Amino acid sequence: MQKEKKRKTQSKTSFKNSSYSLSIGELQKVLKEYEKELRIKFVSLTKKEKDILAKTVKLQEEVGELANDILSVLSLQRESKLRKFNKKNLYEEFADIILALTSLANTLGVDLTRAVKGKLKKVLEVYTKDKPKL
Numbered sequence: 001m002q003k004e005k006k007r008k009t010q011s012k013t014s015f016k017n018s019s020y021s022l023s024i025g026e027l028q029k030v031l032k033e034y035e036k037e038l039r040i041k042f043v044s045l046t047k048k049e050k051d052i053l054a055k056t057v058k059l060q061e062e063v064g065e066l067a068n069d070i071l072s073v074l075s076l077q078r079e080s081k082l083r084k085f086n087k088k089n090l091y092e093e094f095a096d097i098i099l100a101l102t103s104l105a106n107t108l109g110v111d112l113t114r115a116v117k118g119k120l121k122k123v124l125e126v127y128t129k130d131k132p133k134l
Contacts, residue, residue, distance in 0.1 A: 048107070055104040062100045066093040 022030070031038070045053065071077045072085035105112050 051107050052104070055100065055107055059097070059100040059104055062093065062096040066090075066097060069093050 068077070068081070069085065069090045072082055073087075073090065075082060077085070102112060105115075
């Protein structure tokens, strides 16, 4: 058992210090070896933490769907997606993002009016003065 542990440690060390190409199979093997070291340790999440995580993932999903529709508007999607695209979807995806964001903000106790007013003030006062000169 001691020798096996030492051998694993040596292979990890040799990988860290090497620079070579890596196949997908080799990548899987390396990540499997390092799985315990790379794993983020979660203790049991509370209901609120689970809600926050789920709502964050939902927001990301909706942003991804909007990105797909934007690609369609720019005709940068594959033909099959362009044929199915309806501009009404674009409006729905913006709405979905606002709904998901508002739900997440509520769960986190963020006052969106305060947040948007503060950020808009900063944008208008700072960013507009700091734009590049063409």
